[in-house]
Amino acid sequence: MDWDDSPEQAAFRAEVRAVIEQYLPGRYREGNGPDERAWEFDRKSDDAGARDAAVAWQQALSARGWVAPEWPKEYGGAGLSPNEQFVLNQEFAAAGAPPVGGSGVRLLGPTLIVHGTDEQKAKYLPPILQGEVAWAQGYSEPGSGSDLASLQTAARRDGDEWVVNGQKIWTSGAHTADAIFALVRTDPQAPKHRGISFLLIDNIKTPGLSVRPLIDMGEHHYFNETFFEDVRVPAGNLVGDENRGWYVAMTLLDFERSNIVAAVGARRTINELIEDIGAEGVTATSPVRLAIADRYIETEVMFNFSFRIISMQNRGVIPNYEASTSKLFASELNQRLALTASRAFGLAGTRCDDGSAAGRYTNMYVRMVPATIRGGTSEVQRNVIATRGLGLPRG
Numbered sequence: 001m002d003w004d005d006s007p008e009q010a011a012f013r014a015e016v017r018a019v020i021e022q023y024l025p026g027r028y029r030e031g032n033g034p035d036e037r038a039w040e041f042d043r044k045s046d047d048a049g050a051r052d053a054a055v056a057w058q059q060a061l062s063a064r065g066w067v068a069p070e071w072p073k074e075y076g077g078a079g080l081s082p083n084e085q086f087v088l089n090q091e092f093a094a095a096g097a098p099p100v101g102g103s104g105v106r107l108l109g110p111t112l113i114v115h116g117t118d119e120q121k122a123k124y125l126p127p128i129l130q131g132e133v134a135w136a137q138g139y140s141e142p143g144s145g146s147d148l149a150s151l152q153t154a155a156r157r158d159g160d161e162w163v164v165n166g167q168k169i170w171t172s173g174a175h176t177a178d179a180i181f182a183l184v185r186t187d188p189q190a191p192k193h194r195g196i197s198f199l200l201i202d203n204i205k206t207p208g209l210s211v212r213p214l215i216d217m218g219e220h221h222y223f224n225e226t227f228f229e230d231v232r233v234p235a236g237n238l239v240g241d242e243n244r245g246w247y248v249a250m251t252l253l254d255f256e257r258s259n260i261v262a263a264v265g266a267r268r269t270i271n272e273l274i275e276d277i278g279a280e281g282v283t284a285t286s287p288v289r290l291a292i293a294d295r296y297i298e299t300e301v302m303f304n305f306s307f308r309i310i311s312m313q314n315r316g317v318i319p320n321y322e323a324s325t326s327k328l329f330a331s332e333l334n335q336r337l338a339l340t341a342s343r344a345f346g347l348a349g350t351r352c353d354d355g356s357a358a359g360r361y362t363n364m365y366v367r368m369v370p371a372t373i374r375g376g377t378s379e380v381q382r383n384v385i386a387t388r389g390l391g392l393p394r395g
């Protein structure tokens, strides 16, 4: 298979590079890899410079339909082919350019396009594209993570409204989000997968809804606990049929796991590591050299997973266990890579985020810990691959 750019792809790549060169704000250009939520956090930052950067980058992408490269044009996306999306994402990742639109673009939008009504698409998709509404994801609960279908947050019908009570946890970015989509139990008597609905709570400031910070081990405020006390939501805000929300939820997870750019980020990290080793005059001892060679091979393998997903998307198929394979391999690769990089600097690798090269990689390692938990843990992905992919019986 020839993976070199076709002439059209090469022309498109040049166009993307020119846009990055001209419009990417300076604060996103400095090393350390793109922070996937930089745009979301910047748009609500206390720092006016950060807010301006978020707006400027959003507008540069919006002018080209590149806020949602994968959405069809009829919904305001760029309608790019998966190959073009790959080129775009590759260039963004290589430049450190943050994606714009957050979970609204990556998760909710594509799910609404599949399962939403025409009214829901008309109402909710444009504000996502315009950068006006960022969505948080209300799936996990204190007792329901891997076993998501056991969730207990309840929605009771009262006239034309749902009344929501319960708690979500690990809600990434809820403190800067404007809205939250949530899985809620609408039939407590039904078998657990059959009593769940998918609800859009389009104002995160709705009375009764409160967001409390959870500080992670890197001392960042990334996720939150979200509480619902008699939160009233219009009845029409269900996506899909009542009690059939599990299928909507799974479509969304398949989008979440289809990460086609992880290999690009990994290759960028390897290239930076090799440069840093040279610049710092670090002696790459034999074990370090061998480990870096292993990470290089694994990164090439990761490209193959990405291309498989792209070829499925080219055929209009939503990857399922293939998305799990990609998510699992990418998240574990990123952890191994960050650990390899941190160890390459010997004792200096015990410093964290102190401005040194070693400290940056150690910080990266700390930041990568959640990668194998979010979006379904590695064990859950292996279960999906074993049962849905290989047809093995459920234990």
Ligand SMILES: Cc1cc2nc3c(=O)[nH]c(=O)nc-3n(C[C@H](O)[C@H](O)[C@H](O)COP(=O)(O)OP(=O)(O)OC[C@H]3O[C@@H](n4cnc5c(N)ncnc54)[C@H](O)[C@@H]3O)c2cc1C
Binding pocket: 136, 137, 138, 139, 140, 141, 142, 143, 144, 145, 146, 147, 168, 169, 170, 171, 172, 173, 223, 370, 371, 373, 374, 375, 376, 377, 378, 379, 380, 383
């Ligand atoms: C960075 C990050 C961001 C997140 N963002 C969000 C968000 O925005 N919204 C949201 O709703 N959630 C979010 N989550 C939560 C995430 O989806 C859950 O943490 C995840 O699904 C695991 O659930 P749990 O934490 O309850 O762990 P548990 O399900 O309690 O798992 C504990 C351990 O048991 C293992 N285990 C559980 N069941 C099995 C099994 N059947 N077979 C083998 N092993 C098993 C797990 O692999 C894990 O090692 C986020 C998590 C992280 C780390």
